[in-house]
Structures are given as structure tokens and as C-alpha cells.
Amino acid sequence: MILFLVGYAGSGKTTMAKRLGRRLGCAVIDTDKRVERQEGASIADIFYYQGEEYFRCAERRALESIEHDGVNAIVATGGGLPTWGDNMAWMREHGVSIYLRRSAEQILSRLSDYGREKRPLFRGKSDEELLEFMRKQMCEREKYYALSDIVVDCNALSDDDVVEYVVNVLNNR
Numbered sequence: 001m002i003l004f005l006v007g008y009a010g011s012g013k014t015t016m017a018k019r020l021g022r023r024l025g026c027a028v029i030d031t032d033k034r035v036e037r038q039e040g041a042s043i044a045d046i047f048y049y050q051g052e053e054y055f056r057c058a059e060r061r062a063l064e065s066i067e068h069d070g071v072n073a074i075v076a077t078g079g080g081l082p083t084w085g086d087n088m089a090w091m092r093e094h095g096v097s098i099y100l101r102r103s104a105e106q107i108l109s110r111l112s113d114y115g116r117e118k119r120p121l122f123r124g125k126s127d128e129e130l131l132e133f134m135r136k137q138m139c140e141r142e143k144y145y146a147l148s149d150i151v152v153d154c155n156a157l158s159d160d161d162v163v164e165y166v167v168n169v170l171n172n173r
């Protein structure tokens with residue numbers, strides 16, 4: 001089984017993937033890291049030198065390569081991956097998609113300076129500018145994320161509670 005964690009950048013997909021991987025004894029795969037390894041460049045450099053469309057195609061190749069790994073895995077996807085082409089439908093066809101829903105305010109409060117810097121679309125924005133940017137983009141992306149098999153409202157839950165919730169939902173499926 002493959003679990004695909006989706007949600008906005010900074011919503012905790014990588015953190016939750018690691019926690020769920022430990023809890024369920026599954027491999028953990030991060031699509032951003034896989035893209036960087038396959039392309040031999042950072043996400044920021046791919047965006048800068050090749051552009052977003054090239055990056056999104058590289059993301060899709062990374063996504064499809066996961067199926068070929070043939071392992072049970074928890075996959076932390078990039079925030080924009082579900083919004084590109086038919087990626088969301090592909091993930092639902094090849095596994096279980098889980099949307100980690102958080103407010104822009106909560107995401108901002110969780111972001112470290114490094115977390116802001118490593119995301120090309122977040123760079124150089126004040127807190128107010130970033131909140132406005134995130135709210136707008138989250139609104140545009142919600143229709144894709146909401147197609148997930150499981151939706152977890154993380155705003156009122158601790159990370160441990162999110163893991164327990166997901167495990168319970170999976171056990172009851």
C-alpha cells in the first residue's frame with residue numbers, strides 16, 4: 001500500500017510521513033528529495049533555471065517512479081504536485097491520498113527561517129505578504145486537495161493526534 005500525503009507547503013507532510021512510517025513500518029519517500037536526486041539539482045535551482053513547468057514534469061516522473069519501487073510507503077508530496085495535470089487522480093488510483101489541512105496562520109507559525117528559504121515561492125515575503133499569498137494559493141488548491149480519500153483537519157490536533165487519527169481511519173477502511 002502507498003499512502004500519499006498532500007497539502008499546502010509547510011503543512012507537515014514530511015514530518016507526518018516520517019512519524020507514520022515509523023508507526024506503520026513503511027518506507028518514507030519525499031517527492032521533492034526524489035526530484036532533487038533524479039535531476040541533480042535543488043528544487044530552487046530547477047525552478048530558477050528550468051522553470052515551474054519543467055519542475056512539475058520532473059515531479060510527475062518522481063511520482064510514477066514510486067510505483068515501480070514496489071514497496072509499501074508513506075509519500076510526502078510537494079504542495080503543488082496534486083494540482084498539476086491528473087496527479088491527484090493518479091495518486092488515488094495507485095494508493096490512498098491523505099490531505100493534511102492546516103490554516104495559513106498555523107503553517108506560518110510552524111515555518112522556520114530555513115523552511116521559508118527553501119521554498120522558492122515563499123522567499124523575500126514579509127509575514128503579511130506571505131499570509132496573503134498562502135491564503136490565495138490555498139484557496140486555489142483546495143479543490144484538488146479535497147479530492148483526497150482522507151481529509152485530516154490538523155489545526156486542532158497535535159502531530160501525535162494526527163498520526164493516531166490516520167492510523168485509526170486506515171484500520172477502519
